[in-house]
Each structure stands twice: as C-alpha cells, then as structure tokens.
Amino acid sequence: MKSVPVVSILMPVRNEELYLVSALESIYRQTFTDWELIVVDDGSTDATPVILENAAVLDRRVRVITQGSGGIVTALNIGLSACRSPYIARMDGDDLCHPGRLESQVAFLEANPDIGLVACAFRHFPRATLKQGFLSYEAWQNSLVSHDLIMRDLFVESPFVHPSIMTRRDLLLRLGGYRNEGWPEDYDLWLRMAADGVRFAKLPQQHFFWRDHPERSTRTLDDYSRKAFRACKAHHLRLGYLKDATQVVMAGAGLEGRAWQRQLSLFGIKVSCWLDIDPRKLGKTLHGAPVITPGELRLNDEPLLVAIGVAGAREEFRLLAHESGLRDGLDFVCVA
Secondary structure: OOOOOOEEEEEEEOOOOOOHHHHHHHHHOOOOOOEEEEEEEEOOOOOHHHHHHHHHHHOOOEEEEEEOOOOHHHHHHHHHHHOOOOEEEEOOOOOEEOOOHHHHHHHHHHHOOOEEEEEEEEEEEOHHHOOHHHHHHHHHHHHOOOHHHHHHOOOOOOOOOHHHOEEEHHHHHHOOOOOOOOOOHHHHHHHHHHHOOOEEEEEEEEEEEEEOOOOOHHHHOHHHOHHHHHHHHHHHHHHOOOOOOOEEEEEOOOHHHHHHHHHHHOOOOEEEEEEOOOOOOOOOEEOOEEEEOHHHOOOOOOOEEEOOOOOOHHHHHHHHHHHOOOOEOOOEEEOO
16 A cells, blocks of 8 residues: 655646746755645646646656646645645645745644644745836735734735645645635635634745746736735625624725725625825715724724725834724724
8 A cells, every 4th residue: 555645735737838847846856755746737738738747657746637627726626635645735837846845844834733824935036027016015925924923914915825835634624625706715715714713824934936927827817806805805804803794994095995895885884984194085075984084083893994005004004003002803904
C-alpha cells in the first residue's frame, strides 16, 4: 500500500502553457519532498494537457484530472476530493513558490495545532509593469502577520493570496469545500472559516510569487470584481455583525460608502447617518440621512461600518475611533 504524503498541492489550471512549466519547476525545487500534486485541467485548449501528461510521466507524485470547462470552483472541489494528505497547499499554474515554502508551512502547522490556515508573505511580479494599487495591496497584505491583524482587516479585502495558503484537509471538508456564489470562492472560504472560529497565521517570509498578467482571473472574471467582493462581504456581515440590523452608521460618504448603501438596501438595511470630514458634504442629506462629522456622532446600538477607501484615511479614522473607546470588530468594522 502506498503511503499517504504529508501535503497535497491542489492546482486547478486552464490554458496555462506560457507559465505552467515554471510553476511545476518551482514545486519540484521544494526542500520538502513528501507531497503529491493534484492538477485539475479545466478544459484547456492549448498545450497544457501535453505539459501535464509529460509531468505525470516524469514524476509519479503528479496526478492529473481532466474535466470539461466547469470553472474554478468545480475544479477545486474535484481536486479536493482527490487529495489524500492531512495538509492542503494551494498553487496556481502561473505563479512560483520559493523552495522553502512547503517546508516552512508544514513546520508551522505541526508546531501550532490551534492554527487552521497559514499563508505566507508574497511578492508581485514582474515589478516593472505593476501599478501603485498592486504595490499598496502587497504591502497591506504582508503587514497582516498575526491572527488579530488578519481578523481586524478581514472585511477590508481578502487577507490571503489564495495559492499561497496551506490549510488542514479535515477543516476544508468539514466546511464543505468551495462554493460557487458569484463572488470570490477563496474570500468566501476565509469568511466561513472565521465564522467557524478558525485561527489564521501568515509567515513573514516572501515564499510566494504572484504573477500579474492580463489574463489573470482576478482581472478578467466578474466573480472577482469590486462589486462581487462587496456582495460577499455584505452576505457574511449579515450573518454576523449585521445580524438583525435595520440601520447602520456609515463612515465615508464617498463612492464606496454610497456603493455600500446600495448593497445594504438589498437586505432592507438603511443608513441612519453618514460620517465625513469633507466640508462640501457636511450638513447635507444623502439618501435621506444627514452627513455629520465624527465628533457629532452620539454612540448608540447601531452598527458602524467604515467605508473609507482613500489611502491612509482608514487608519486615521481607526485611530480616532480607538481614542473614543471603540473596538475593531465589536463597535465598528472596516469594509474598505
């Protein structure tokens, strides 16, 4: 009987002929060698099937599953059902891993049985073509190096790059794997994990390299749009922080705050007042609610959402809130 490897690497692919060989080579170079690679080919029409066939012949740890064009969620769940190992590491066919990635993540999970998921810091590449938004996102993500920091900013954006994580197989199966809800399947999973009480961690080493290119799913698919992320956040907030809420206070009367007002209206939740510091907005009424300064706010039982998307402004508001005795996740939640 074949022994079960320690790590199953789960990799869905579709038309990755340009980058797949490099991605596979970064797996072969891992210092931790007790792994199996489960690759699900989601209906590729380029040379991807040939590359995978050759890989499976050359390395018996590589197992290839072929399906029609079912989409990434179907591919992930098919691959998950084939994974045998206690640890599941994600990987995509267009990215790269540092040789020490698997070794460091396995060691961390072995030493910390209370942690359900561990990611690692990442680096976008190629650097020459990156815009400031991507660099800011990289810096923000890499700053979330503890469970408390991850939970603090959980509803700001996805705190993990999906193919950089390692998690426990029994946890994934218990939560039902991945879901196709019209929003990011990975972010939906993190939010379900958090609601289930899972503890997170992130290694500070940049052991994952996230390739940016025009065909990347996060750039091309509607499920990864800002609107889809907002819908995912609102759904999970409605199950937790906003449960039974009929009104909220919204910090930020800009475009993002107004987008949140429209999203919450779908649940019958109204904005009772807006907090802002723009003198052009103060004293006015927006969607039937007054725009006031944070100093005019009188604390009550209404939830407070912080939809401030301007760089640095969210942290300024958070500092002000803390000085007023408000607590992240309990008295307010940052959603942008």
